[in-house]
Structure formats: structure tokens, C-alpha cells
Amino acid sequence: MQATSRLRAFAATAALLAASAIAHAQALPNVVILATGGTIAGAGASAINSATYAAAKVGVDKLIAGLPELAKVANVRGEQVFQVASESLTDDNLLTLAKRVSALAKQSDIDGIVITHGTDTLEETAFFLTLTVHTAKPIVVVGSMRPGTALSADGALNLYNAVNVAASKDAMGKGVLVTMNDEIQSGRDVSKSINIKTEAFKSQWGPLGMIVEGKNYWFRAPVKRHTMQSEFDIDTITALPPVEIAMGYEGVLSTAIDALGKSGIKALVHGGTGNGSVANRIVPNLQKVRADGVVVIRSSRVPDGFVLRNAEQPDDKYDWVVAHDLRPQKARILAMVAMTKTSDTKELQRIFWEY
Structure with missing residues (x-):
């Protein structure tokens, strides 16, 4: 009789503990x-x-x-x-x-x-x-x-x-x-x-x-x-347009810009020095890339700060976009996402200011 009572008490305790564990998990x-x-x-x-x-x-x-x-x-x-x-x-x-x-x-x-x-x-x-x-x-x-x-x-x-x-x-x-x-x-x-x-x-x-x-x-x-x-929604995005990066540095040549411009990309991020600076000898190459329909985005390789529009380069004149405070790798991400909706440079510049 005592054994039966002990078994019942044990079962009741076990049931209470199980119920408590379930309640804790549910909470x-x-x-x-x-x-x-x-x-x-x-x-x-x-x-x-x-x-x-x-x-x-x-x-x-x-x-x-x-x-x-x-x-x-x-x-x-x-x-x-x-x-x-x-x-x-x-x-x-x-x-x-x-x-x-x-x-x-x-x-x-x-x-x-x-x-x-x-x-x-x-x-x-x-x-x-x-x-x-x-x-x-x-x-x-x-x-x-x-x-x-x-x-x-x-x-x-x-x-x-x-x-x-x-x-x-x-x-x-x-x-x-x-x-x-x-x-x-x-x-x-x-x-x-x-x-x-x-x-x-x-x-x-x-x-x-x-x-x-x-x-x-x-x-x-x-x-x-x-x-x-966000105006972008992954549920409606099926593919990302190709966007590449060309870095700026002392002695830079136009080799990467020229090759990337002919590769079928939709946008080129230039990771410039300082305030997104562009060496004078490659400005004509970036202008040609833009004339061929590729969006040019001026970013900076500097870890901090941000790129000012129409400073260093006449972005309005060249129809370029500036990346604000986004480093080249993040500017590329935003450009890919933004260009699932538009390739208009004024709209793209708005997007870079807002995101």
C-alpha cells in the first residue's frame, strides 16, 4: 500500500515537473x-x-x-x-x-x-x-x-x-x-x-x-x-544586376576600369582616395564608362568620413553618383539592390542619401 502511494506521489511530481518545463518553454x-x-x-x-x-x-x-x-x-x-x-x-x-x-x-x-x-x-x-x-x-x-x-x-x-x-x-x-x-x-x-x-x-x-x-x-x-x-523587398527580387569595384591608388592605371566597363556590368563603384578622389588620368575612362550606359558611383577607400557630392569631381556634370558614407563593398550592395528598380542617376543618388 505504501509502495503504491509512493509511486502515485512520484508520478504526480513528475507530471508537475513536466508541466512546469512545458510552461517555461512556452513562455x-x-x-x-x-x-x-x-x-x-x-x-x-x-x-x-x-x-x-x-x-x-x-x-x-x-x-x-x-x-x-x-x-x-x-x-x-x-x-x-x-x-x-x-x-x-x-x-x-x-x-x-x-x-x-x-x-x-x-x-x-x-x-x-x-x-x-x-x-x-x-x-x-x-x-x-x-x-x-x-x-x-x-x-x-x-x-x-x-x-x-x-x-x-x-x-x-x-x-x-x-x-x-x-x-x-x-x-x-x-x-x-x-x-x-x-x-x-x-x-x-x-x-x-x-x-x-x-x-x-x-x-x-x-x-x-x-x-x-x-x-x-x-x-x-x-x-x-x-x-x-525600405522600398526594396526580397520577396520580389529574383536576380541582382552585376556591379563591380575598381580601387584608386597612387599610380593607378585605367586597366581595371576599361576591362570592367566592357564586361556587361550595370554599375561601377570607384573606391577612390580621400574624398572619393579620382586620378586625373582616369577621369576620361570613367566618363566613357558612363557614356556607355554604366552607372559610375564615387566611393572612398578611407575607413571613416563620407564623400561630398560635387567636391573633388563635378558629379552633376559627369552624371555620377556619390556613395555618401558607404565604403566600396557596401556601396556595391546598395547599388545592386537599388538597380533592381531603377538606373536613373537622380533616383540612385536619392537612394544613397536615404539608405
């Missing part, structure tokens, strides 16, 4: 991690290999399993979208990823989305998502500068912070975010500034906030158009 936000590879999924030969390693080796399920703390933040599940080092991603990969993010964002049972990504082109993907995915739900792109096998690896905390931000209601409506080195950065503004330190991602305008022990602290909000305010 947590639902976050999907879309994995694309990169250093955050990398592995080195030993613990001292922080800069020498193979990227894109660890699958998303293993990344999640290695962070049991995530279970206290959100109901997390993962999808392996790609498994590549980010320098090898293509425009088609961008389209595939953005369309998957958009589809998940439309699901009522999804509260936030995290994308694990290699750091080499992380800023480009983050900006592309900023421009094309229509949602107020948090989208967070995250990577690491050291593989998980290294001493003082940064990936685990970066990923924990990313899930924490993606699960937070206070991150809604702030556009696509990047969480690295305890900072919350705007996906539009942030760029990789160094290749061997964990504080690699910076914005000249500063971070939006910080994450400390799982709590978000916000200090500013993005003012450029993004996500819900």
Missing part, C-alpha cells in the same frame, strides 16, 4: 539560428591556433549543443543554410539566405532570427538583409574572430549575445543588428576594421548599444531607412 521566445559557416564554425589544430584554422567545419546543431545556456534565453533551433567561408559566398547565396530569413520572419511562432556568418563579408550580408527583409522582428548577424577550439575563443559569447538580442522585445524595429565583442552594431554602419583582434567590428558612428551579462543597454537608434521602411 520563452522562439529563435531560429541560420548557419552559413565561417570562423564561428571553425576549428584549429590546437588551442593556440587563433589565426590559423579551417573555417566552416562545425555544424549548427553542434554549435547549439555546446551552449546549454541558450535554453534559458529562448527556444532555439538551427538550420544549416550554407557551410562555407564567407569570402566564397555569392550573390545567389545572398538571395537564398535573405529569402529564408524573410519566410521565417513571416511565421507567427518565430520571434527572432540569428545568422552565424564568417567575418570577412559579414558586413555585406548584414547590409543586404537591412535593405531587403521587411520585418520588425530582430535579425542578428554574428560571427567570431577565433575558432571555438582556440584559447579565449569569442564565438560562444558572441552567439549567446546574438540569441539574447534576437529574443528581446527591445530589439524590435531597430533593423538588422550585429553582435560582436559585447557590442550591438547597426548592420548598415558596421565594418570589419582589423583581422586579428576580437574587437574587429566598428562603426564610425558608434555602436547602438552593449550586452552585459544577458542584458541589453541601448544608446542610439539607426536613422537611415531599413527593413520595414
Whole structure:
């Protein structure tokens, strides 16, 4: 009789615990991690290999399993979208990823989305998502500068912070975010500034906030158009027009400009020196490229500052566009997206001011 009573009590306790676990899980936000590879999924030969390693080796399920703390933040599940080092991603990969993010964002049972990504082109993907995915739900792109096998690896905390931000209601409506080195950065503004330190991602305008022990602290909000305010929608984009970059430097020749101008591209970003300066000997070559129907966009290779229109070059006279504060690689992303709708230079200039 006593044994039967004990069994009943045990069963009742187990049922209560199960019900409590279910209620706890139901109360947590639902976050999907879309994995694309990169250093955050990398592995080195030993613990001292922080800069020498193979990227894109660890699958998303293993990344999640290695962070049991995530279970206290959100109901997390993962999808392996790609498994590549980010320098090898293509425009088609961008389209595939953005369309998957958009589809998940439309699901009522999804509260936030995290994308694990290699750091080499992380800023480009983050900006592309900023421009094309229509949602107020948090989208967070995250990577690491050291593989998980290294001493003082940064990936685990970066990923924990990313899930924490993606699960937070206070991150809604702030556009696509990047969480690295305890900072919350705007996906539009942030760029990789160094290749061997964990504080690699910076914005000249500063971070939006910080994450400390799982709590978000916000200090500013993005003012450029993004996500819900964007006139571009990934659900209507089927292909991206070809846009290339030609860099400026001392002694530059017109070789790259001439070749790219004949390659069938729709726009050419010139990554000039200083204020988007263009060497006098290649100005006629850029004018010819524009006369042949290719849009010329004047950017700068300088990390900070912005390009002033009709300074250094008479942009109105030449019918060129200036990239504002976007570095060449981000100017290329915006040009591709914008030119899915227009090739009119006045409209393109408006877009570069607003985004």
C-alpha cells in the first residue's frame, strides 16, 4: 500500500515537473539560428591556433549543443543554410539566405532570427538583409574572430549575445543588428576594421548599444531607412544586376576600369582616395564608362568620413553618383539592390542619401 502511494506521489511530481518545463518553454521566445559557416564554425589544430584554422567545419546543431545556456534565453533551433567561408559566398547565396530569413520572419511562432556568418563579408550580408527583409522582428548577424577550439575563443559569447538580442522585445524595429565583442552594431554602419583582434567590428558612428551579462543597454537608434521602411523587398527580387569595384591608388592605371566597363556590368563603384578622389588620368575612362550606359558611383577607400557630392569631381556634370558614407563593398550592395528598380542617376543618388 505504501509502495503504491509512493509511486502515485512520484508520478504526480513528475507530471508537475513536466508541466512546469512545458510552461517555461512556452513562455520563452522562439529563435531560429541560420548557419552559413565561417570562423564561428571553425576549428584549429590546437588551442593556440587563433589565426590559423579551417573555417566552416562545425555544424549548427553542434554549435547549439555546446551552449546549454541558450535554453534559458529562448527556444532555439538551427538550420544549416550554407557551410562555407564567407569570402566564397555569392550573390545567389545572398538571395537564398535573405529569402529564408524573410519566410521565417513571416511565421507567427518565430520571434527572432540569428545568422552565424564568417567575418570577412559579414558586413555585406548584414547590409543586404537591412535593405531587403521587411520585418520588425530582430535579425542578428554574428560571427567570431577565433575558432571555438582556440584559447579565449569569442564565438560562444558572441552567439549567446546574438540569441539574447534576437529574443528581446527591445530589439524590435531597430533593423538588422550585429553582435560582436559585447557590442550591438547597426548592420548598415558596421565594418570589419582589423583581422586579428576580437574587437574587429566598428562603426564610425558608434555602436547602438552593449550586452552585459544577458542584458541589453541601448544608446542610439539607426536613422537611415531599413527593413520595414525600405522600398526594396526580397520577396520580389529574383536576380541582382552585376556591379563591380575598381580601387584608386597612387599610380593607378585605367586597366581595371576599361576591362570592367566592357564586361556587361550595370554599375561601377570607384573606391577612390580621400574624398572619393579620382586620378586625373582616369577621369576620361570613367566618363566613357558612363557614356556607355554604366552607372559610375564615387566611393572612398578611407575607413571613416563620407564623400561630398560635387567636391573633388563635378558629379552633376559627369552624371555620377556619390556613395555618401558607404565604403566600396557596401556601396556595391546598395547599388545592386537599388538597380533592381531603377538606373536613373537622380533616383540612385536619392537612394544613397536615404539608405
